Amino acid sequence: MSALVELSGLEKTYATRTGDVHALSAVDLDISKGEFVAIVGPSGCGKTTLLKILAGLEDHTAGTASIGGHPIRTGNGDVGMVFQKATLLPWQDIAANVLLPLSLRRRPTSQDREKAAALLRMTDLEGFARKRPHELSGGMQQRAAICRALVHKPSLLLMDEPFGALDAMTRDSLNVEVNRIWRETGTTAVLITHSISEAVFLAERIFVMSARPGRIVDEITVPFDRERSLDLLGDPEFAALTSRIRTHFEVTHA
Numbered sequence: 694m695s696a697l698v699e700l701s702g703l704e705k706t707y708a709t710r711t712g713d714v715h716a717l718s719a720v721d722l723d724i725s726k727g728e729f730v731a732i733v734g735p736s737g738c739g740k741t742t743l744l745k746i747l748a749g750l751e752d753h754t755a756g757t758a759s760i761g762g763h764p765i766r767t768g769n770g771d772v773g774m775v776f777q778k779a780t781l782l783p784w785q786d787i788a789a790n791v792l793l794p795l796s797l798r799r800r801p802t803s804q805d806r807e808k809a810a811a812l813l814r815m816t817d818l819e820g821f822a823r824k825r826p827h828e829l830s831g832g833m834q835q836r837a838a839i840c841r842a843l844v845h846k847p848s849l850l851l852m853d854e855p856f857g858a859l860d861a862m863t864r865d866s867l868n869v870e871v872n873r874i875w876r877e878t879g880t881t882a883v884l885i886t887h888s889i890s891e892a893v894f895l896a897e898r899i900f901v902m903s904a905r906p907g908r909i910v911d912e913i914t915v916p917f918d919r920e921r922s923l924d925l926l927g928d929p930e931f932a933a934l935t936s937r938i939r940t941h942f943e944v945t946h947a
């Protein structure tokens with residue numbers, strides 16, 4: 694199968710007032726259509742930078758980056774993004790928030806509204822379409838943000854620490870939900886997380902990044918079925934994979 698996303702020899706250096714910051718170094722990475730990939734790495738290693746390059750929000754300094762065989766352009770509209778904070782517009786209801794990526798471009802059609810309603814149904818938010826964001830819990834807001842990221846049927850769903858601000862139980866149930874959304878929509882997903890267990894729970898393949906400048910130091914194929922439940926957290930193979938990843942982040946004291 695040919696890759697949907699291809700990054701080759703990707704470099705990123707930010708020029709700042711106080712000198713250059715080398716954020717990414719020699720990143721090679723392919724993602725197949727429909728695949729779920731997670732990227733883990735220490736804080737400041739360039740994960741968000743990598744996601745911004747995929748989203749066309751940031752240029753790279755060297756190497757190549759393509760989606761669907763075309764170089765990634767600034768302002769690439771063919772991605773959906775989910776951030777740590779839901780960033781919903783407080784004065785708009787949930788339905789209007791979900792429709793935002795479309796309504797920024799054109800007047801939403803009845804088909805668009807159907808699509809938004811279907812996504813809200815899929816995430817159990819059907820009864821909340823007319824509510825404002827502050828009337829929803831943090832987990833529900835984040836589910837609405839996922840609907841918004843998918844409403845224009847992007848070829849790539851990018852998530853940057855999407856559940857980092859939520860409590861552990863909400864996070865677990867959202868992980869189950871994201872697994873279902875990914876299976877039902879067939880979307881290609883890239884998740885950035887510093888939760889190793891979240892990466893193993895959700896991804897089919899995990900890339901481990903080094904400290905800055907971020908390089909890929911390990912690639913792990915996760916052997917579990919596509920459909921996953923929280924029982925997996927107690928599986929010995931799950932524990933073996935998380936500890937393999939954790940060894941990359943162990944601090945050695947002299």
Ligand SMILES: Nc1ncnc2c1ncn2[C@@H]1O[C@H](COP(=O)(O)OP(=O)(O)O)[C@@H](O)[C@H]1O
Binds near residue numbers: 709737
């Ligand atoms: N716009 C920017 N200008 C200058 N430096 C930046 C910018 N964005 C990120 N950086 C730097 O690049 C490095 C990687 O940042 P980032 O990609 O946000 O890391 P992560 O998401 O892994 O925590 C950090 O040292 C950060 O300070």
Ligand SMILES: [Mg+2]
Binds near residue numbers: 740741853
């Ligand atoms: Mg980040």
